[in-house]
Amino acid sequence: MTDAITIKNLTYSYPEQGQLFDNFSLSIQEGEWLSIVGHNGSGKSTLAKLILGLLDFDEGEIRVFGQKLQLETLAAIRSQVGMVFQNPDNQFVGATVADDVAFGLENRQVPSEEMPAMIEAALKQVGMAAYADREPHTLSGGQKQRVALASILALQPKVIILDEATAMLDPEGKQAVLQTLKQLKERYQSKLTLIMITHDMEEAALADRVAVIDDGRLVENEAPRALFLKGQELAALGLALPFAMALQKDLAIDQPVYRTKQELATWLSKLKA
């Protein structure tokens, strides 16, 4: 398996608030779904910006599919990595949904006559094809984030980074975005690497692997099934357990294993019978 992204011995200091990353390393495999969690200010969003070259780091290196991130490779790397930001309003460039999806294509100098089909295909994948002519202020937050996803999908990226993309959404909008992500992963399988930055543990649990960052250090890095058994450690990091795991902890089960809500309910009813 090849690495989609390799971060090696990264050092980064904020311009004013001092050092954040010191000798930080993390690699993300091709086709993996990785969650990066941590409390506010832990440095997880900064990491995303570093990967896309929106911030300059001091030392170390970042490689995307083997290609080292530097000024000369910036454009090539950005053509492989897309990013959805937190605020749905601040990343909507076009005047309508279709125009917004077109923006990236225009930058790539895709011929005009090829665009409509590409835009439609991208919007279909996120369930927004019926909204192509809508203006952004008539959309809900969740719809805007799905358009943001479509805008990236149209560029056929190999990696998508979601930087707290659901944090400003209502539950319905959030579910719609997560549902869309699941469908995309289903569709592209190992051709799409997803990196989801979040502080919502239910959301993090959707991933294959969870990396926990605390003050710029990588403190946990394993599958959700293993990670969520560490109740105490997570609480100490200012993170909550997913509901089913919190309940198991209070049930004082001797050797708990990771279970979703559904699994736990089934297990409990068996225990009762």
Place this chain on the structure above:
Amino acid sequence: MVIKIEGLDFAYGAGKQSVPVLKNINVTIQKGMITAIIGQTGSGKSTLVQQLNALLKPTKGTVQIGEHVVTNKTKEKELAPIRAEVGMVFQFPESQLFAPTVLEDVMYGPKNFGATDEEAKKAAKTALKRVGFDATLYEQSPFNLSGGQMRRVALAGVLAMNPQTMVFDEPAAGLDPQGQEELLNLLKSLRDEGKTVVLISHQMDQVLALADRVLVLKDGEIAADEPVDQLFSRPQSWFAEQHLDLPETIAFQKQLEEKGFVFDGLCKTVPDLAKAIKKQLDPTKIQTLGSTISENGEANHE
């Protein structure tokens, strides 16, 4: 102070182009309680709470706030005193910060309502302490703070006015779990000292943990107005109709009830739910069979 809304209609704009938002609202917000207002996005929650401190005036009907009565004819001048009594914390309130220092920003409200510099400073410091803001940062610019700290300053800005009633619109949005918990504790402590708290939230777990009474809005009308226990005893299908989720503990409780578990009353917290489940299970089974059955459970899943 009681807030009483009677026969309220509200529409944005006038004439043919008017867009009705609230229809025939009759509600009393009880003193010293936490009243939660829930409903799908666009159901009119934010519009409703803006009637509570007369940021919006009713198109029809009356809003009685303590001794003040607001109708569509009430003059702007008469509204100022109402705002001293009903504080309003908007969604993402940190976007309202403006002053050169934290302290000055928090003093803004009290000074507008007639406090002297000294009084305002005292009120500001008390409020900042209450939200757990670091005293060494009082002279900092609010724009140099982290998001979480900015939120605290904005909250303090409303607390410092010491209003009898406080309205919070999604106050925990964007905070991490620790920040959320601190905020919930703040709301509880306000209630405990006799203040009236109104909370808009999408997070049903918050509503369950905090609210005494809940208003449910649907398409601008009141779909339910009842104590929190009564509300969450409604069937899941009713919540689906309102496009609302159930709180996780209650959703899980209902799921277990379908599988033969029996609960008396609602389990509001995870520990409560755990206790109620344990009572119905053979304790030795949990201890000894825990691991073996768990393996089965997992095997089934895989």
Place this chain on the structure above:
Amino acid sequence: MNNLVIGQFVPGSGILYKLDPRTKILMTIAYVFLLVFANSWPTYLWSAAFLLMALVLTKQGLGLYWRGIKPILWLILFTVVLQLLFSGGTPVLFAFGPVKVTLPGLINAFYVVVRFVLIVLMSTILTITTPPTAIASAIESLLKPLKVVKVPVSELALMLSIALRFVPLLMGETDKIMKAQKSRGMSLSTGSLIKRAKAVVPLLVPLFVGALQRALDLANAMEVRGFESAEGRTRYRELSYSKADAWAFGAVLVFAFGFIALNFVS
């Protein structure tokens, strides 16, 4: 605030919606330019007839245009009063002391109002039938010759279209901050002028800071989607003239000839 019709795009299906935005801009400019030279009631009548035709071709209700005129009624009224009072001439219709209302003044006032209303309505037709982005790309296309003298036309057009896109957002934000500060006791309508000016600070600073934050976020979002320069990008919406545009230019020519002829006659 949302009732302002001028500058707002209203989706519709009239023929004018199908015209190239450049045609509509040129049409509006030609119309306004000619109106300045209108000198008699036949020319005004001719101009009004042309406008009426355009109105009908938008297939929008007249109520929409009435709403467009309504907010500027006071401005019209003010112009009328000025014209009435300061036109001079004879015969004097009636007088209050030194203030005289004369027949030429009355006629002048009438013409000014008609001209004003016609211009406003014509521009409203342009914005109602043309999405802001289309206007931006039309301006870019029309100004293309200026590239020769190093005017960054593409950048300006992109800036314009992004600015337009953020208008509703900033209006919403203004409303929210206004309400938040009102809740903290802000009052914009009392006190001396200096006091009032100071009272705006709690409104302006957050607006400015918020807009700056949005701008930074947007710059990041644009960069990661491969934006480097406004030059050399392809276009999703290519502008192209069609048969309808030929008809429109024909109609404008007929109008212009008629207008000039009528002007000479009187």
